[in-house]
Amino acid sequence: xxxxxxxxxxxxxxxxxxxxxxxxxxxxxxxxxxxxxxxxxxxxxxxxxxxxxxxxxxxxxxxxxxxxxxxxxxxxxxxxxxxxxxxxxxxxxxxxxxxxxxxxxxxxxxxxxxxxxxxxxxxxxxxxxxxxxxxxxxxxxxxxxxxxxxxxxxxxxxxxxxxxxxxxxxxxxxxxxxxxxxxxxxxxxxxxxxxxxxxxxxxxxxxxxxxxxxxxxxxxxxxxxxxxxxxxxxxxxxxxxxxxxxxxxxxxxxxxxxxxxxxxxxxxxxxx
Numbered sequence: 409x410x411x412x413x414x415x416x417x418x419x420x421x422x423x424x425x426x427x428x429x430x431x432x433x434x435x436x437x438x439x440x441x442x443x444x445x446x447x448x449x450x451x452x453x454x455x456x457x458x459x460x461x462x463x464x465x466x467x468x469x470x471x472x473x474x475x476x477x478x479x480x481x482x483x484x485x486x487x488x489x490x491x492x493x494x495x496x497x498x499x500x501x502x503x504x505x506x507x508x509x510x511x512x513x514x515x516x517x518x519x520x521x522x523x524x525x526x527x528x529x530x531x532x533x534x535x536x537x538x539x540x541x542x543x544x545x546x547x548x549x550x551x552x553x554x555x556x557x558x559x560x561x562x563x564x565x566x567x568x569x570x571x572x573x574x575x576x577x578x579x580x581x582x583x584x585x586x587x588x589x590x591x592x593x594x595x596x597x598x599x600x601x602x603x604x605x606x607x608x609x610x611x612x613x614x615x616x617x618x619x620x621x622x623x624x625x626x627x628x629x630x631x632x633x634x635x636x637x638x639x640x641x642x643x644x645x646x647x648x649x650x651x652x653x654x655x656x657x658x659x660x661x662x663x664x665x666x667x668x669x670x671x672x673x674x675x676x677x678x679x680x
Contacts, residue, residue, distance in 0.1 A: 412439070412647045413476045413477075413645045413647050414440050414473070414646070414651070414653070415431075415475065415477050415478075415646060416440075416443065416473070416475035416477065417440055417441070417442045417443070417481050418443050418463070418466050418467060418470060418479065418480050419481045419485075419602060420449040420450060420462075420482050420485060421444050421445065421449035421450060421603075422666055422669075423566075423602030423603035423604075424481030425481075425602075425667055425670035426602050426606075426623070426624075426625050426670050427479070427510060427602050427629075429670075430625030430628065431479070431629045431632055433629065434626075434630065434633055435629070435632060437648045438647065438650070439650065439651045441655065443466055443656070444655070444658070444663060445462060445680075446658030446662075447656075447657040450532070450563050451482065451534060452484050452533050452535070452601075453532075453533055454484075459489050459534065460488060460492050462485075462489075463488075463489035463490075464489065464497060466680075467480075471502060471505055475505075476642060476646065477505070477507075478505070478506070479508050479509075479510075479628070479632070480507065480509045480510065481602055481628070483511065483600050483601050483602065484532050484601075485509070486510050486511045486540070487511060487540040487541075488538055490509040490511075506639075508635070510624050511600075513627055513630075513631035514544075514598065514622070514624055514628070515541065515545045515548055518545060518552070518598060519549035521620045522595050522596040524595045525552050525553060526552075526555065526591045527554050527555070527596045528554075528555050528587045528590070528597040529554055529555070529556045529598045530556075530584075530587060530600060530604065531556070532558065532559070532563065532601055533560055535600050536558045536600075537558075541554060541556065541600060555590040557587035557590075559579075561579040561583075562580070562601070563601065566607070567603070571606055571607055572606075572609065580607060584611070584614050597611075597620070597621050598622045599611075599621065599623050600624075602625075603670075605623040608623070653678070654677035655677055655678050655680045656678075656680060660677045660678060660679055663675075
């Protein structure tokens with residue numbers, strides 16, 4: 409009998425649910441387990457070592473649930489932990505498992521969304537300070553100039569459901585203006601945090617019409633379709649019963665109350 413092997417989706421909190429939504433819409437036949445490390449979020453201001461430790465613990469928990477493939481649907485974890493897990497932990501302890509992130513799939517295509525060659529990246533301090541987007545985009549599009557802007561207040565505003573209120577306008581305007589001031593030629597802005605798509609209504613009003621605003625969900629989902637097609641040795645192990653399970657390291661009731669904002673439907677989560 410083939411063992412159950414759902415796809416694991418990990419995030420430091422709620423934001424990865426926006427990526428999960430896109431993946432599940434593109435690949436509805438597979439089974440999924442989502443884990444949010446809400447008890448220790450946000451990850452953005454933690455050190456590399458702390459984020460690596462937290463991320464590895466959560467990845468190993470998903471492995472213990474039978475996941476052969478885990479997606480780090482978190483930019484900070486992808487920036488600060490993914491490479492170490494792939495190079496240090498998987499070859500020694502989990503040679504048949506795979507862990508993927510959200511930065512590389514985005515970097516592989518971002519050049520096709522800019523005409524000017526000037527791209528803005530808005531993210532947490534952890535993601536921006538890691539320089540991961542600068543490095544990855546340069547690999548695929550060395551001619552593209554990347555401008556980064558930290559947005560430390562956006563995640564707290566979103567997680568407190570204040571992001572669409574008038575009180576949030578100052579911080580949304582402030583960070584957008586700081587980015588655009590770096591280059592008037594920016595014509596593509598990447599929302600490099602999976603929380604930020606919830607700000608899209610206000611960002612469309614603030615940023616000029618000629619700027620493409622990219623969210624990562626659809627990009628990562630398309631990359632997943634391609635990855636599974638190229639790796640039948642992984643794809644054939646995956647469960648295909650369409651089940652979705654949700655877990656949190658925090659309070660499940662609190663998680664469920666907020667998670668529907670990100671995932672678009674009511675959830676019933678369990679404790680990690």
